[in-house]
Amino acid sequence: MTTLAYTLSDSRVMLRRNLKHQLRYPSMTVMLIGIPIVLLLLFVYVFGGQLGAGLGAHEGRSAYLNYVVPGLLLITVASAVQGTSIMVAMDMTGGIIDRFRTMAIARASVLTGHVLGSLIQILVAIAVLIGVAFGLGFRSAAGPLHWLAAIGILVLFAFALIWLAVALGLAAKSVETASNTPMILFLLLFLSSGFVATATMPAGLRQFAEYQPFTPVADTVRGLLSGAAMPAQSWPWPSRPRPRPRPRPG
Amino acid sequence: MTSVSAASGIVAQDMCKSFDDHLVLDKVSLAVEEGTILALLGPNGAGKTTMVRILSTLIPADSGSMRIVGHDVVTDPDGVRAVIGVTGQFSAVDNLLTGAENLQLMADLRHLGREAGRRRVAELLEQFDLTDAAHKLLSTYSGGMRRRLDLAMTLVGKPRVIFLDEPTTGLDPRSRRTMWQIIRDLAMSGVTILLTTQYLDEADQLADRIAVLDQGRIVAEGTPAELKSRIPGGHVRLHFADPRLLHSASELLPAAAPDQDQLVLQVPADGTVDSLRGLLDELHEARISVERLSIHTPDLDDVFFAVTGSHVTAQLNGDPAPQGVPLS
Numbered sequence: 001m002t003t004l005a006y007t008l009s010d011s012r013v014m015l016r017r018n019l020k021h022q023l024r025y026p027s028m029t030v031m032l033i034g035i036p037i038v039l040l041l042l043f044v045y046v047f048g049g050q051l052g053a054g055l056g057a058h059e060g061r062s063a064y065l066n067y068v069v070p071g072l073l074l075i076t077v078a079s080a081v082q083g084t085s086i087m088v089a090m091d092m093t094g095g096i097i098d099r100f101r102t103m104a105i106a107r108a109s110v111l112t113g114h115v116l117g118s119l120i121q122i123l124v125a126i127a128v129l130i131g132v133a134f135g136l137g138f139r140s141a142a143g144p145l146h147w148l149a150a151i152g153i154l155v156l157f158a159f160a161l162i163w164l165a166v167a168l169g170l171a172a173k174s175v176e177t178a179s180n181t182p183m184i185l186f187l188l189l190f191l192s193s194g195f196v197a198t199a200t201m202p203a204g205l206r207q208f209a210e211y212q213p214f215t216p217v218a219d220t221v222r223g224l225l226s227g228a229a230m231p232a233q234s235w236p237w238p239s240r241p242r243p244r245p246r247p248r249p250g
Numbered sequence: 251m252t253s254v255s256a257a258s259g260i261v262a263q264d265m266c267k268s269f270d271d272h273l274v275l276d277k278v279s280l281a282v283e284e285g286t287i288l289a290l291l292g293p294n295g296a297g298k299t300t301m302v303r304i305l306s307t308l309i310p311a312d313s314g315s316m317r318i319v320g321h322d323v324v325t326d327p328d329g330v331r332a333v334i335g336v337t338g339q340f341s342a343v344d345n346l347l348t349g350a351e352n353l354q355l356m357a358d359l360r361h362l363g364r365e366a367g368r369r370r371v372a373e374l375l376e377q378f379d380l381t382d383a384a385h386k387l388l389s390t391y392s393g394g395m396r397r398r399l400d401l402a403m404t405l406v407g408k409p410r411v412i413f414l415d416e417p418t419t420g421l422d423p424r425s426r427r428t429m430w431q432i433i434r435d436l437a438m439s440g441v442t443i444l445l446t447t448q449y450l451d452e453a454d455q456l457a458d459r460i461a462v463l464d465q466g467r468i469v470a471e472g473t474p475a476e477l478k479s480r481i482p483g484g485h486v487r488l489h490f491a492d493p494r495l496l497h498s499a500s501e502l503l504p505a506a507a508p509d510q511d512q513l514v515l516q517v518p519a520d521g522t523v524d525s526l527r528g529l530l531d532e533l534h535e536a537r538i539s540v541e542r543l544s545i546h547t548p549d550l551d552d553v554f555f556a557v558t559g560s561h562v563t564a565q566l567n568g569d570p571a572p573q574g575v576p577l578s
Contacts, residue, residue: 095342103356
């Protein structure tokens with residue numbers, strides 16, 4: 001076998017190990033997938049009536065459901081990468097990593113296994129969340145291409161955050177630290193357009209919210225799922241400030 | 251130091267390693283011949299684990315040349331990794347997998363192939379008496395089972411050189427004996443083994459050669475017999491009923507060392523019956539009655555204390571190694 005074949009084979013073995021971990025550690029997997037669903041119910045049924053009224057629609061709650069689903073898709077990603085950070089730290093603080101390091105295996109395969117495993121977990125979690133959202137009355141005018149683009153953006157964003165989480169997990173001296181540091185992602189999400197339009201925020205906070213990475217991603221996904229936005233207009237990395245798509249009244 | 255051909259076993263020359271300002275290894279050289287067991291003996295913090303970590307490519311040395319079965323540790327780490335197996339101090343097992351899955355993981359990472367891998371896993375489960383627990387999660391394993399699995403995982407790729415860092419620390423006496431037998435069998439099959447231990451009896455039981463590491467230097471090296479013969483540790487301990495008898499006995503035997511507190515006189519002796527009879531006759535003629543006596547033959551404890559600093563005494567007293575002090 002060539003070096004490349006070894007790398008692929010080792011990565012596949014590590015991915016299988018990671019997926020087994022997710023099944024063997026169901027309390028964490030279920031929690032990471034469950035938190036976004038609990039938050040979805042909370043935001044729609046507890047806050048939704050009032051927050052939806054601010055959207056100016058006649059049926060506030062269902063309008064807010066349509067508004068908030070992209071935000072919760074990002075919560076799903078943030079929640080899952082917290083798991084990535086924990087899993088990486090568990091590996092690095094355990095004895096097994098020294099065993100891997102004394103074996104002639106592809107070095108990158110350990111992390112590749114974590115990254116691909118997390119990506120698969122995120123896809124499952126996203127599918128579950130979208131299913132629940134539809135069950136609650138989420139409606140989308142998006143065509144198949146829009147859906148594909150929305151999922152694609154989420155996967156790319158997830159890929160980036162997974163690596164950040166891997167870095168946090170590697171840097172953490174303990175599993176507890178690795179479980180806490182990704183919490184900053186949740187905070188960033190609440191300070192974005194994920195849950196309320198940035199226009200309603202006071203100056204200062206609004207500027208921060210508009211220029212931090214979660215807002216363009218949330219806006220892009222929201223635009224795509226509404227079926228209105230064209231991908232060319234909503235690419236999340238503009239070279240200059242551009243008008244954000246307004247949430248469509250449901 | 252034994253001369254070892256460059257292609258076999260472990261050869262290390264002038265290994266140096268410091269952490270910050272602290273010199274952990276100070277020009278350490280050692281060689282392990284193919285198919286033999288070398289025990290690296292030393293107190294906590296002597297540098298044993300650092301040495302194993304350098305030789306198994308986990309951390310770089312500051313200087314020195316190290317070769318494992320002819321592969322240079324610095325320039326050909328993957329060549330080294332392909333021929334070694336390492337069982338560290340902390341169990342390097344995957345707690346979220348079963349025993350069989352752990353072994354299968356190693357087989358896959360060693361690229362054994364599906365059929366050969368499965369055969370090797372079954373073989374090792376059998377050999378290490380883990381077949382019954384093969385499909386149980388590791389959380390149900392006892393300490394001894396985890397250690398056995400740990401070693402079995404090390405052996406999946408049939409390594410030619412094995413590093414065992416304190417392989418029996420924390421095991422009960424029965425598991426310890428089992429582990430010893432496994433290690434002996436491995437050496438019999440031609441595997442080269444570098445073993446670190448704080449237990450003198452373990453080194454005595456297993457090793458072909460022993461190197462004593464203290465404060466980053468090898469302070470003694472040789473076969474267990476050679477090391478024992480090097481120090482005059484043999485003596486007879488005479489126990490007396492009262493201090494006056496002890497006093498007269500120590501006047502009679504000026505070479506002996508009296509211990510006033512315990513009423514014991516320690517007389518150097520080579521352990522032969524004739525010398526013992528001579529000693530007893532001498533005491534009898536002087537009408538000094540001895541309550542009882544015990545004979546102490548030199549063991550590795552004596553070697554250890556003779557060659558390492560006295561600062562280790564306190565630490566070693568805490569060791570559960572009563573077998574190390576035969577008094578018969």
